[in-house]
Structures are given as structure tokens and as C-alpha cells.
Amino acid sequence: MLLLRLRRNYERCRRQLLLLKPFSTTTAAHFDLPLSHPTYTVWGSNTSVGKTLVSAGLASSFLLSDSPSRFLFLKPIQTGFPSDSDSRFLFHKLSSIYQRRKPPLSLLASDHVLNASLPVINSDATDVAMCDLGRYEEQRLLGDQSGLGSRLICKTMYAWKEAVSPHLAAARESGPLDDAVVLHSLRSCLAAGLGTSGESEGEETRAMCLVETAGGVASPGPSGSLQCDLYRPFRLPCLLVGDGRLGGISGTISAYEILKLRGYDVAAIVFADNGLENEVPLNSYLRNRVPVLVLPPIPTDMTDDLMDWFDNSQNVFDSLKEIMLSAYSKRINRLREMPKRAMNAFWWPFTQHKLVADEAVTVIDSRCGENFTVFKNHDNEFMTQQFDACASWWTQGPDAALQTELARDVGYAAARFGHVMFPENVYEPALECAELLLEGVGKGWASRVYFSDNGSTAIEIALKMAFRKFSFDHGIHDAQECNAEGQRTELMVLALNGSYHGDTLGAMEAQAPSCYTGFLQQPWYSGRGVFLDPPTIYMHRGKWYLSLPVGLQPETKMLESAFFYSRDEVFDEKRDHSDLAGIYSAYLSQQLSYSSKSKSFLGALIIEPVIQAAGGMHMVDPLFQRVLVKECQNRKIPVIFDEVFTGFWRLGSETVAELLHCAPDIACFGKLMTGGIIPLSATLATKSVFESFIGDSKLQALLHGHSYSAHALGCTAAAKSIKWFKNPETNQNINSEGRSLRELWDENLVYEISLHPAVKRVVALGTLFALELQADGSDAGYASLYSRSLLLKLREDGIYMRPLGNVIYLMCAPCTKPDTCTQLLIKLHSKLEEFISDSRESLKSCHS
């Protein structure tokens, strides 16, 4: 009978089969999860611990409260169907419970099954993997017939016939089912299931929703992903059903900790007593973390209708429900008040607090791979997703899988090492990380790794190294501090205008004056460098142009062309033999003669190779930088590459030295080095730089260090990330030689955007896509708010960007799928259109 009905439904549905569109976990504008009512996931610490009994008990406790209410029960994955159906179980049990009530109460209950594998309906069709079943069963119970009673909606989302683990059932009956498909359907059910349609329309109805998982917390889902990973993007609050049997303490704690290690919050643990008093150690261990509740023993007699058990469990389920409702309220209230509290406690860096309104503060609930989950309370309250296109200050690298790996590895490192003293010691993560750096970004030139905490400290260390090496090579000693005329020996850097190396004083002194260096910002800044204007390269209207600074222009009139047909041409080493190379060389020789003057020496060259990031995402002509490096090295001026931004695939290769075809003496790395979850930096140096610190006294050593030098957590995260990014198995963007990333930004779209009238220039390289908006006067420059309206539009569309004045950029992770990048570009392009027409409107209204 049931089978017949199923088959009939299927035949009907088959005629209107819809192709399931995979849910995109990347830029997902339609991620929105409602927060208008509590939604919990029910997890089991093992299979057969009674998850569905708990779901049923909660449904009963919730629905039987006085006001009319709605309860949605979702079973995304069901195997053993139709003989096993947890949603049908719930539907029937609740009906029975209601029928026993005197006087009878009103309840409209329904059970649905949405999709099933073909064996479920004994179909001989072979053309589809899962079929849209749309089966529906409904029951209106006695009582008030006015339609104002409560509502129970039970849904099985995907069902397979065999009573085995979902990954096996799927493999045998339907082929694996993509995680994104499951999440997409789940979101639809969550949004639709408690909507205002139906009898309670127009009325404030209490509602609750449970999503019940299958098996244990780490049981595989139908794609083979563990369920704790599968459901992670939604990060719904959890209810854990523990295990009261022998071994159940261990199983329950393990399940709890695995959920935590996936970033979930567990509101309560509940389990059925088995006479072992498992709650005593559980309560003692989990004290102050999560409440533990105990249900009466579950009858072992299979014919028991459980009605007595439900009666006896009522008070436990009532408590559990209260705990869940109260956790929900607390969470919502906390989310609501966070912006205000943040505005009272934080002092944000690089932020003019006067310009930030309470409602402009973004409440970040969590991140999953490249995406933030953000709390919104526009008309109603919900969670939505935004692609982290600022890569959280250019640090981000993990996709969801790497994030989970890093969580486990960092947890392990904390448990194994915490932090341990570095000097004169060795421990695994520091050694592995150092060796990976020397074999990777330092390959062929570096022989030592000096760890510190961030880009600024890495730069300060690099400068100390370079100056010592320079002094050593040029015979400058402490004793000679002054010459005969009493003039102090002074060491300066050679650097490029527009470069940026960090915010501590030493790092700032190595950069040209800018808005960061004025008296109001840093009264101690003097700018201890010779700063040259670099030639830059950018794309405009589909071509790559070379822009030469004033100092270089006269000599280059004879240059035939100042543009390139492709980016590859820009990086081509053949340019070494061009006229331009000779012009650069002559110009630099002249500039470097500075160092022969008086007692001032150019003791180091420091550059951001290829891209000057904070300065506005400017691409410097790689030929110019290569010539510069050679001219300095010829004069024994140590060369520092500041790869804090550029390193670790940010620009498409592990180190930009590879793009420049030349090696530095010293290089600094940070940001992406740990994958983007924890601060750590490294200054790499050649053997000869290291040797200039060797001597008989400690006073000759490099006396610079920070408390957490080479801390185990950072080194562990770095070792994992470095390997992850360069391994084609884990990073599908790595090309066959393992030397560079495939092109992430669609060439046609980049071309298209470069043609846009609002766009002054474009740079696309590796994980970076940047553009400068056409802007004049106060609209241009760092403090400009010109791009704000464009960025607000993009946030509404699921992209979180931050501007550098009128320069804006999209930045993805080294392993972001090119499809995602394409979506980002499409959205950007479309919002640029709106931005321009808005500007025209406002211009028009000004003139009228």
C-alpha cells in the first residue's frame, strides 16, 4: 500500500523532474538562515542512542505547551527507508501522544518524504540518481476544529533503502550525493517549513525546528563527508544525545569534543539511563560547559508503545526544551547587543570611530573556508554568508577542508607543546616549518630562518641583518661611529615610493613619507631612506601599460611602445636585453652614487616585489626591480624582499622571487604563511648574512626576539598550510609543474571590467584582482570614502570587501575555485554598473 503510493507519487513527479542545482558554498547570496525561532541539530554520540526518541519528546514538550505552536522535524538523510523512517516515527508517536490527551487537543500533523533512491520505490528506471518523490501524509487530530491548533511538520529529505551507513547506501543506490545539494535542500526546508503559509497565517506563532542527523557525529553522509563537516557551513546549535551504556562516557565526551573541534556550540547533552550513573563523570567533566540531562531507561521490549516512557520523561524533556529556548534567546540577545558593546570596548586599528555607526558594525558569527557567516537584523533576523574578499587583511588561505585540518593540528600542537622556549632548543613544528621554508620560498638562496610574530617585526629583523652585513662587508665598525669631522656614520635604506613595510617605527623609517608617517601619527618618523619613484604597470582598456616616473621619462622617448599585449610579456626575462633595461640600469647607477657621499651609506635595498600592496595595489615593472636588485648586489648592498603580502601564492607563485627571476639576500614572510589563522612571521637569510653575526661574544649575536618566537601553534599551522597549498592533491589550482597557480580570474571578465568607464586601471595576478576607480580630488587617496556605496552594495550581494581609498580589490585563497572567482567578478561588474548610474544620477541632481 505504502509502496504503491510511493510509486504513484514518483511517476507523477518524474514528469516534472527538476535538475537539482548545487548550492554554492562560496559566494552564496541565498544562504540566509532564519533566526526567528530556535533551530537545533540533534547529534548522536553513537548510533542507536535514541536521537529520534529525544526529538519526539522535545516535539511533544514543545507542542503541548499552552499556546498554538509549530514544530518542524527534518531528517535530511534516512537509510533503511521505508521500513525505517524517523520522520514517520515522530509523526505517529506525536499523533498517539495527542490522542491520549483528555480533552483532546488540536494538531495538524504531516509527514513528507521529498527524495528517495530508486530501490526505495522498486523502480526499474536507470536515468536518475535520486527521484523527487513528494510523498505526503497528513493527519488532523480531534479537538478544536477552528484551525488554530498546533502544527507538526515532519520531513525526510533524502531516503535510501538499505539500512547501512548513508555513504554506502548512496554509493549502491543513487551514486554519491553532493554536500552542496543536501545543504541547499536543507536551507529550503528550513526557510519554507515554518513560513507563514498555512493555517496560522498572519499570527505570531511559537515555532521550533530540529534537524536530526544520521548515526554518530562523525558518521559519513551520502557524499562520504563526515556529517560534522557536511553540516558545518550552517553551524546550527547542537543538542547531543549521549550514551548511557558501558563505554558511553568515553563515547559521549568524544562526540562532544569532535563537535567543538568543528566549531559547533552544544546547548545540552541528554541520554537515557542504563543504570551506570554515567551522568556523574559527565557532569564532573563537563561542568560549567554544558548541562547534562538523564532520561529514564528506554524499554527494551520492542512491542512497547513507549507512551509510558514519554509520560515519565516529560519533565526531562520540559527542562531540555527550556534550556534550548533559553540558549536561543541568549544567543539572539547577544548577537543584537554585540555592535553596541563593540563600540564601547574596542579601539579598532585604522578606523576613525566617529565615522562608524552602530548599525554599520558587522557581527561575524563564524567563518567557513573563504566565507564569513554574518548576523543581519534588517527587517527580520537571519544569518547570511559573505565571501571574505579582503581576505581579512590579506591573510586568508584556507578552504573549509584546510580550516578543519588546521583546527585539528593547532589543537594537537596546543595539547602537545603549548608554547615552549625556542633559543638553543629544537621541537618538531619549528624544525619542520623552518625546513619547509628553506626548501620552499628560500630554495636556492636562503640558509637560515629567523622567526618572529608579524610583518613589521620580520622587517625590523631584516633591516638589522642587512645593516650588519653591510657594515661587515664595508668595514664599518662600532668604533668608527664618527669620522674626523665628528659626523656620525649613518645607514639608510634604498626603497621605492609607495612601498609599505609595517607600522612599527623601524619598518616605517624604511618607507617614504605618507599619510601614515606624519607628526600626528608618528612624531619619531624621519624617513631614513632614499626613495625612488618606480615605473608601474597596469591594465587599462584591455592592454597592459607601462607608466614611467618623471625621472625616467626624458631618456625613454625613444621607446617604441609603452604597452604589452599580455601579462606574460611583462614578466618575460627577455626584457633584460631591451633598451629599457639599459635605461633602468643607467638611471639606477646614478641614484646609487649617493652612497659614496659623506658618512651616509645606503645599507640595504628593501622592496615589495611586483606588487606594492598597501600603497594601492600598484604593480611595479618587474624588469625595473630585477635591474635594481642586480645593481645593489653588485655594490654589496644587501637586498630585502618584503614578501609578507606577496608570499605563499598570493601572486600565483610560492615566492615572487620566481616571477622576478632573481633572489634576495633576505626575505620576510608572514600573513598567508600560517594559512591565515594565527600570527607568525619569518625572516630568511643567506649563509653570508648569518655569518656576519658569528663571533666570540653574545653581544655580536642578533639580539632581537619576541616572547613567542617560533611558537608551536604558528609553526604547526604554517607547516600544514605550506604543504597544503603546494600539493596538487589538496590544492587543485596548482599547475602540473607545481610552480604556479592556474589563472583564477576569467580573462574575458577582467578585460570587460578594464573597459568600464568607472575603472581607471586593473591588476589581476594570482589571488589578487584590484581596480582603481576613476576619482578626482578628495575622492582619490587613502582617506577617500568614494568607494563606500559600491562596497555596501557588494556586501548586500554576499561579498565583503574593504577599500584602499578609491582602490578596491577582490582577494581569494590559493585554493579557491576559479568558478567562485568568476562569480565574484560578475557581481563586481554588475554593481559597477549600478554605481556609475547612481553617480550620474547624483551628478544630475547636483546640476539641476
Add this chain to the structure above:
Amino acid sequence: MLLLRLRRNYERCRRQLLLLKPFSTTTAAHFDLPLSHPTYTVWGSNTSVGKTLVSAGLASSFLLSDSPSRFLFLKPIQTGFPSDSDSRFLFHKLSSIYQRRKPPLSLLASDHVLNASLPVINSDATDVAMCDLGRYEEQRLLGDQSGLGSRLICKTMYAWKEAVSPHLAAARESGPLDDAVVLHSLRSCLAAGLGTSGESEGEETRAMCLVETAGGVASPGPSGSLQCDLYRPFRLPCLLVGDGRLGGISGTISAYEILKLRGYDVAAIVFADNGLENEVPLNSYLRNRVPVLVLPPIPTDMTDDLMDWFDNSQNVFDSLKEIMLSAYSKRINRLREMPKRAMNAFWWPFTQHKLVADEAVTVIDSRCGENFTVFKNHDNEFMTQQFDACASWWTQGPDAALQTELARDVGYAAARFGHVMFPENVYEPALECAELLLEGVGKGWASRVYFSDNGSTAIEIALKMAFRKFSFDHGIHDAQECNAEGQRTELMVLALNGSYHGDTLGAMEAQAPSCYTGFLQQPWYSGRGVFLDPPTIYMHRGKWYLSLPVGLQPETKMLESAFFYSRDEVFDEKRDHSDLAGIYSAYLSQQLSYSSKSKSFLGALIIEPVIQAAGGMHMVDPLFQRVLVKECQNRKIPVIFDEVFTGFWRLGSETVAELLHCAPDIACFGKLMTGGIIPLSATLATKSVFESFIGDSKLQALLHGHSYSAHALGCTAAAKSIKWFKNPETNQNINSEGRSLRELWDENLVYEISLHPAVKRVVALGTLFALELQADGSDAGYASLYSRSLLLKLREDGIYMRPLGNVIYLMCAPCTKPDTCTQLLIKLHSKLEEFISDSRESLKSCHS
């Protein structure tokens, strides 16, 4: 029969009952774990998964290899005894397996039970909790009788009668058994069990040892601690017996991840097939991490003697054994080569590499609470424990329990947040941490938290804040950069000689010239401050003395006394009304008149409150600092407290402002703030400091930030640690008012040490005990190697210290037990004796 024997043994043993001495997990000089052969812990992903079958199979595979060998099987915790005895099971099964071999092989097998609860032997005695049983059973099998055969030793260490979880059995039969006792016995068994005593003496014998746990990984042990926590100090490599049943994938992965989250390494996972192909998802999930092996299904017929099963499993056990042997060899080889590789790859901070020999490099395997586990290869190879008395550059706070908590919380934060963008955003860990800081160390004065990465950056930020506030209050604007004579406006700090604020240039500029600031170290250093000599306080021969700098001496001749009878007297606020207070005030007024000269202003006071740490652990007279703060604040010179070292209970109170009885305008925190596992720092400021950055333009904001500002992992660790340290439930050193730590350093011992002729001065405060060794000439000062021999002795004795030249110190965690501190002092005192007599010897031999 068995019972009779047991009882007889007990009666014998009872006469010579030894009080079990608890194993100290703190300074443990006798921690040594041998590495001469592989030792593994066998864990179960659930109860009844066949751990003992796996142990038996491994024993068989190992012993049946050609050469004579020894196999030690330890069962530390056995319940259900004597009817259940895993060690007896192994003993019997191996005997059976041997007996079936043709020709028969030689094996001397024995089974022991060392301690049992009274119900085990049906004793009516009530006087002891556990009795030393010493039962022993031996069996020599047929075969070669020469005594050169193999040896199987099986031992049950602690046995209880009831077949329930050990925590229940212990509670009911013997009272809880301390973890330290179990570990102590386990170590003895590990050391004794495979010693060279017995028939194979003098011969190279292959050996292996298994320690089999009880129940699942997180099942409670006899004290109630989870077994994964109980055994953690030894961190033995693991073999995990997985679960082939339904739900077993989840259970196995959960168990694996829990072991990782305790810092264990898992060499292999093995489980018995149940027809569910659990190995497929396990292998896919654990690929590249740990091998997964599958055994044939275990016969369900209880009468089966399992001989066929063992035969059929032979090849799996052989593979498993090979994996374990090879993992062991790899580990040992890695440990051996780590010093050399470290010497080739690392550039250690503050280290003259020329002075470090390969053999002086400490290989740190792990840390557990306050202790390092260190690899030694003196005569033979072993792991030993050293108390981290340098607190890993003063960062350390966790005991073993907090370390586990931090591992879980940091793992959770990584999984939930990774790192997310801070400015204009809010997320839970940053908000919680900021609010805890404002309610804690900032209480009563601070209104804003500015996050950065380390002490140096926190200081650079503090200086920028102070200078802006000063400029704001004193009407200094950017436009007035030069006065009429073209003289630039210059802002300087007021600071104390001997202070240290970090290694980046800005932080260094705020400190007086020292060995860190010369041209060779930092050619850009100029010392932008007025540096005053502070009066210091120290203990010598049992009294606290005040030492006045030259500048203050003339005026103070009238002082009646320059010493104090107690430390409390030093900190007493009543001193504000003393003559000395007036003298300080007059002196400082005179010094502060500097700021009226020309265009140079003293724009900030910066001090390390109470203890100048890197400068040599000098205690500055708190009265002097209090007067200094008041004089500055009266002149609207912002006051910065550098609490990077002193904050978070380092000196016995959460903030040293409490000891000084005055508040700063700005304060910097770092190091202990995260408990000591991850870099994070914070600069706190008053409302009025914050307001001096408010304006209409972003350019007026504080433009200083680092990539990982307020990173979620650091803020999570900080929030946990801040709460942990101040909560009397988790930190038993917190006194009743919750304002200070109880005295950790035994008064008499401190007194005793202060009398020692080798000791010039002593300071004991909070978690710090420091002493200066009497030294002259090149023996004194930062670069001195004078203390080296003393510190090497102490390392051999289980204490890892680092010197500041001839100043040495012991530093514990805020929750270290006073007993542990006492042991540290006793050892230090005793080694001081040796140090002195060695010095006398060497002096004598010089003269002779």
C-alpha cells in the same frame, strides 16, 4: 584455588606494606622513560572492540620472530578481576599459541598482579585502600631449555572486583586512586619490566612493550580523570583499536581526534571486520595521516579458543608490528638528528651560534603543564622531564588541566572562526576578551582595548597614543612642526635606566642605551628619552634594602634607615607620608623641568611597574614609581605602564597597578595574557586618550595595525586564561578576596638563600624568584657565562632555567602548587652549594 593463592599472597605482603609515595608531576627528576625499545599504549575507540586480542596478536607476532625477544604487557587498570584479567588472557593465549607450534619453541611466560582492592581477595580488612598483592604465575613452555628463549611478562597493575568503569569500582572498593600513583607505578614497571635482569642478561634482546588502557579513550580512570588525560604526562605513542560495527566509523574517528587533541601520536588504527567495510571511509578520511588495518571478524561463539582466528590474523599482526617498529625507529632517528638539523636551519634569537654545541641543544618532545619532556641521549636514550623555570620567556601560565582546556578552546576557535577581519567588525572572542580586560586589569581607569601581536607592538601603539594625547593637551599641532628658529618640535619619553620595552625600533627608542642598542645591533637607535636612575629594593641576608642612585644620595643622608623588615612594608601606602616621598617628589620636579626647555617635550612617561625584568630582575622602589606617576599626571604627561611582563599574576596580582596603588593612562599587556600558548597583546587606554583620536577624518585615527589584530585564537585563549587564573575553583593559589596569589616561595628557604655567600641579592614576588650571583668583571652583566655551570647542574636535576648574565631566576605559573616551588628552591639551594665549592676548587687549582 586462585582466590586462596591471592589471599595467601596478600597476607604475606601485608606484613611489609609500603606506603605508596605519590609521583610528583612537577619537578620529577625520576620521570625518565626508556627509549631503548618501542613502547605503545593500546587505546580502544569503544569498550569491547578487542583491545586485548590485538595485544595478544602483536605479542605473538613479535615473539615468534626468529631472534629471542621479550614482550612486556602492562594492564594498569583492570576491573572485574579476577574473573576478567586481560594480562592472564594474554599469558594463556600466548602459551596456547606457542604450544601449537611444531617444533615447540621456548618461551618463559609469566603473569603478575601487583595491587588489588580488598574485595578482590574477599578480605575483611578495612585499614588499606589498595593492597600490594605481588601474585605471580609462571609457565615455561616446551622447547629449547637453554634459557635463551623468549620471554613474555604480563602484569596487571591495579585490579578491582566489580566489572564496571574504574572510577566506580575504585569509589566503591578502594577509594579513588591518585593519577600520580598510577603513573609512578607505571614508570617503575616500564623501567623494570624489560631490564637486563633475568636469563637474557648481557645479551642484546629485542624487546617491545604494550600498555593497555581500559574501556574507551575518554573512559574515566580510578581517580575520575579521563584516561587520555591520566596518561598524558608520558605521551607514549598510541595504537588505536577501532570499531568495525555500525557506528564504528564515527566512534573510531572521534577516538582518533580526541587522542590528537590531547597531543598524542597515533601510529596505526586496527579493527576487526564486521562486514561493513568501515575501512573505506576511514582510509579515505585518515589518508596520509595514519594507516588503517583490518582484522578478520572475531568469532562470536564464546567457546571458540580463537586459535584459528589468530592464525588467520597473523599477516595483519605482522604488518601492524612492522608499522609500529618502523614508527619507533623513525621517531628515535628523528630525535637523534634534530639537534644537528636545528643547528643548520635555525637562527635563534639572542643566541651567539658559535657558542652553541650540537650536544647542548635541548630536544623538547612536548610540554605538559609546567614541564617540558626532553629527549636525552647520554649513555642510553630516554625521555625526561624538566620544570620550565624560565617560563619560556615569561609567557607560561598553564597547568596540565588548563593546557587541555586551551587546546580544546583554541581548536574550537580555529574551527569556528579561523581568523576574521577586526576593524568595524565584532565577533565573540574579541568582544569577550576586551570586556574581560576592561573589567580586570583595566578596571577603574581604562575604557578601550587596542589589540596587537606582542609586547613591542603594544608599546609602539602606547607611545603613539601618549604622544597624541600630549600634543592634544598641550596644543601641539602638525602645522607647528617648526618654531620660528626652524627648530623641530621633538617629543621624548621619560623613562628609567635599566628598563626594557621590546625590540622594535620604537620600543627601543624609549629605553636607555644598553648592550641591545649599540650601532652594531641597531644603527638607527638614538635613545629618545630622559632616563633617570631609579632607587631599587632587594633582599640581602634576610632584609629588604633600599639602594639609592647617586643623584638622590646627598639629600637622603637624613634617612633613618634604608632597609625594611618585610616586603609588605615596602609596598605600604603609608610611605607616601615619609620624608623619602618628599625627597622623591622634589627630585622629580627638578628633572621634569626639562620639558619646558626649547621645543623638546617629555611627551610620555613609560615604566615597567615594580620589576624591571630584562634589565636584570630589579625591583624599583614602588614609592618612587608612585610619586613619579603623580608628578607626571599633574603635568598632563600621559603615563604608560609596560605590564607585558608583570601583568596577569606574574607578580602576585592581576595588575601591578594594584601593588603600586595608582593607575596609568595607558597600559600594555602580553605574554601571560593568553595563558602562554599564543602571541597576543593589548594596549589599554583611558577615555580621554581615545578621544584625542576622534575627528572627522580617517587621517586623525590611529593608523597602526597588524594583520592578525584581535585574532580569534589568541582572544579565545586569553579569555579562557584570564578567567582561569582569577577563579579560585581553577586556581587554588587565589586568596579569598580574589585579589592576590598566596605566597608561593617558602619564606624560610628564601631567607636561607639570601644568606648564601654566592648570592648578592634576592627578589621573591608572585611567581618570580630571582637572585643575582656575586660576580665581578666579565662575570657580571648580560653577556656573562658565569652562571652556566650552575644552570647545567639544575637541568640535570630537572629544572630548565635561563640566565640574564649573572642573574638567574625561577618562574612558575600562577597556579603552580607551593610544594612545587619549595622543591625548586631546595634544589636551587643545594646546587648553589656545589656551585660554590666547584668555584673554590677551580680557584684553588688556578692558584696552585
